[in-house]
Amino acid sequence: MNRGLGAGIFAAGLLISGCSLAGDITPPPALATAQMALSAELQTPAPLIPPATQPDLAAGAIIYAEKCAACHGLQGLGDGELAEGLAFEPAPLGDPEFARQADPAEWYQVVTIGNLDRLMPGFVSLTDQQRWDVVGYALSLSEGLLPLGAAEEGRSPEAELESGTVVGRVSNGSEGGALPADLELALLGYDGDRQVVSETTIVEADGSFRFEGLEYVPGRLFFATVIYDGLTFRSDVAHVTSDGTALDLPITIYDTSDDPGALRVERLHLILDFSAEDTLTVLEVWVLSNTSDRVIIAPLQVPLPEGAFNLTFESGSVGDRFELTRDGFVDLEPILPGSGLDHLIFGFDLPGSRSTQFDQLMRHPVDAVSVLIPADGPRVTGLQDRGIQDIGGLRMQNFSEGNLAAEDLLSFQVFAPSRRFRLSATVMIGAAALLVSGLSAARLWVGARPGKLDWEELLQKIARLDDEYEDGKLSEVKWRRKRKPLKRQALDQMGKTDD
Numbered sequence: 001m002n003r004g005l006g007a008g009i010f011a012a013g014l015l016i017s018g019c020s021l022a023g024d025i026t027p028p029p030a031l032a033t034a035q036m037a038l039s040a041e042l043q044t045p046a047p048l049i050p051p052a053t054q055p056d057l058a059a060g061a062i063i064y065a066e067k068c069a070a071c072h073g074l075q076g077l078g079d080g081e082l083a084e085g086l087a088f089e090p091a092p093l094g095d096p097e098f099a100r101q102a103d104p105a106e107w108y109q110v111v112t113i114g115n116l117d118r119l120m121p122g123f124v125s126l127t128d129q130q131r132w133d134v135v136g137y138a139l140s141l142s143e144g145l146l147p148l149g150a151a152e153e154g155r156s157p158e159a160e161l162e163s164g165t166v167v168g169r170v171s172n173g174s175e176g177g178a179l180p181a182d183l184e185l186a187l188l189g190y191d192g193d194r195q196v197v198s199e200t201t202i203v204e205a206d207g208s209f210r211f212e213g214l215e216y217v218p219g220r221l222f223f224a225t226v227i228y229d230g231l232t233f234r235s236d237v238a239h240v241t242s243d244g245t246a247l248d249l250p251i252t253i254y255d256t257s258d259d260p261g262a263l264r265v266e267r268l269h270l271i272l273d274f275s276a277e278d279t280l281t282v283l284e285v286w287v288l289s290n291t292s293d294r295v296i297i298a299p300l301q302v303p304l305p306e307g308a309f310n311l312t313f314e315s316g317s318v319g320d321r322f323e324l325t326r327d328g329f330v331d332l333e334p335i336l337p338g339s340g341l342d343h344l345i346f347g348f349d350l351p352g353s354r355s356t357q358f359d360q361l362m363r364h365p366v367d368a369v370s371v372l373i374p375a376d377g378p379r380v381t382g383l384q385d386r387g388i389q390d391i392g393g394l395r396m397q398n399f400s401e402g403n404l405a406a407e408d409l410l411s412f413q414v415f416a417p418s419r420r421f422r423l424s425a426t427v428m429i430g431a432a433a434l435l436v437s438g439l440s441a442a443r444l445w446v447g448a449r450p451g452k453l454d455w456e457e458l459l460q461k462i463a464r465l466d467d468e469y470e471d472g473k474l475s476e477v478k479w480r481r482k483r484k485p486l487k488r489q490a491l492d493q494m495g496k497t498d499d
Helices: 005-016 033-042 057-067 096-100 104-113 128-140 425-437 453-470 476-496
Strands: 162-172 184-191 194-202 208-216 221-228 231-234 251-253 263-276 279-290 300-303 309-313 322-325 328-331 338-351 355-362 369-374 379-381 384-391 394-401 408-415
Touching: 057 128, 057 221, 104 128, 162 221, 184 208, 194 208, 221 251, 231 251, 263 338, 279 355, 300 338, 300 355, 338 355, 369 408, 394 408
Parallel strands: 162 251, 263 369
Antiparallel strands: 162 208, 184 194, 184 221, 221 231, 263 279, 279 338, 300 328, 309 338, 322 328, 355 408, 369 394, 379 408, 384 394
């Protein structure tokens, strides 16, 4: 598999999954290597809107936990659970030395429009005040709280401790399902990444539970968990409020089923290109649905095309979440009831030639198939041509297949282009993120959006130079000498284009 695709697959999962920014992402305008190189110079700053009130650190804490902690870490040290698989090391927001050099206005810009050089998307769904709230909380992770626009300089006043209550109810979402007797529930509370609360109780016969006399500290996060039938079910994460309102943390549990009949692939996306000579690289994104009211614990069966190699997963590994089979692999992850709540992302290579037959058996029903290739790349037959789509300024040819029944074969033929135009891993993950999130490139684009063909051709030339340099075909001196005038021309064209 071509360099960077392993991290690319992971990044696609990050953008798609729940701790991702799927609802917030701007499609990375820096999709291609050249766009990555130019992004800092082409990106349009967002209007700076000073905070109307002192940033609410409690509100910022919950935003940070939902959208930032997975990469930056709960204490902001760049050690989140997803950080290891990223192409770039997350900024250590909680490091005092790093924070002392911080400009709150610049952090507001990053939260608003992202940092495209590092594949960090912007948070377009947040209000201006929410952006300042999360900036304020991020700054508070270091030893000192820096001034924020209308906010007063210095540290925030120490929060007054209050006594409060957490309540909730456990219910069984499976038809005919009941609550077991003596079901134990755990309540956990965190300040940053430090666990400060750990209490247990037995759920009442009606499913209700209650914890009283808890210390309420602004920004403290709570969630409840129960273990039922060997599976852990968790409530949403909630944070305290300044008025000490009781937190409600309901939990729904489900019975299990080993019948895969309710398991469907709601959307199957494939992005492919000849990433190297005689090698076809494939990225697959499966959006899964469980139409039953039970957790499906039957393995998800994934046969691979004959000859597939360099199998890579977004998360998990063989021997843990995955097991290899004679014709592919199985995914052992339980699938909760619901539509599009779970996903599977993986990639592999196939031996390529001038004509490559792609045949993949589907063990589960598939509602829709989409295949994306670069417009100037391979040619595909055997699928319905949906025309060229513009995805973040990148022209992609879209092919589709209707629904497939279980045991149907997804089959088409790929013809290598006469002129090699290699997609980078970044392009592949960007296209995957856009398709799965279901958001249009036009609506999500933030910043300058060039549209002239000359500009696009220059970017493609730069991308090809970068690929040759990465492949060792060009020395650094020759690469820089050839790249510099092309970059200057691209910037000149950018200045002439209308937004």
